[in-house]
Amino acid sequence: MSGPEQRVHARIHVSTKIEVSTPAGKMVEAELKDLSKGGARFEVAASVGAVGETLELFLPSLDGAEIAVMAQVIRHTLGPGQAHTFAVRFDLVEPAMQQALLDLIEVLLSTSGGGRRAHPRVARRIEIRFGQLDDLRAILEDISTGGLLMTVAEPLVLYEEIDITVPDLGGGELLILHARIVNQRPLVKDDLTVYRVGLEFTSMRPEAHRLLKELLLSVVEAMGA
Numbered sequence: 001m002s003g004p005e006q007r008v009h010a011r012i013h014v015s016t017k018i019e020v021s022t023p024a025g026k027m028v029e030a031e032l033k034d035l036s037k038g039g040a041r042f043e044v045a046a047s048v049g050a051v052g053e054t055l056e057l058f059l060p061s062l063d064g065a066e067i068a069v070m071a072q073v074i075r076h077t078l079g080p081g082q083a084h085t086f087a088v089r090f091d092l093v094e095p096a097m098q099q100a101l102l103d104l105i106e107v108l109l110s111t112s113g114g115g116r117r118a119h120p121r122v123a124r125r126i127e128i129r130f131g132q133l134d135d136l137r138a139i140l141e142d143i144s145t146g147g148l149l150m151t152v153a154e155p156l157v158l159y160e161e162i163d164i165t166v167p168d169l170g171g172g173e174l175l176i177l178h179a180r181i182v183n184q185r186p187l188v189k190d191d192l193t194v195y196r197v198g199l200e201f202t203s204m205r206p207e208a209h210r211l212l213k214e215l216l217l218s219v220v221e222a223m224g225a
Contacts, residue, residue, distance in 0.1 A: 147200035
């Protein structure tokens, strides 16, 4: 299936406390924001390292222990309130902890994971179709078991109910989901105004819910570093 972007950007948005060991061995508390098999993003009050340096992250596991992961800093930005945001790529996960990390990711897909979001989202930009005749196109930004976020060229009608056709990773049609538009906002992109639209799923049959969860898991499994 052709689309504006074929790379997979699979990540789960979460909000939970973790510990980070700096290159100097100092332990610092941080807030985990995104997690995937290939890396993570977290916020911290002060800088914990430079791009290219190696950190050790201690993530919560399902059995109450910690998952230790060696990670390289690939991006560092300073945000509002002087909060430091770090994006890291996982370089080493001990074999004994690899399954614990995969189990954690799977649970975060189906529960809140202790964060504020009721339905953790997997982000992947692909082309989807919507509308009563299924002839309108949009770009899927992220999706969860509760709803999705998409970008469209023209504004839609708030609270209107529409059908969304979501493809599988191979481009074939997988799911037709009924959803209600709950919010939208304009976004200027390349001197053009597009609209970022949030939808929540309605009237989902058990089979559709199962297929949606399988799609979310397959995106994470296909994720590269």
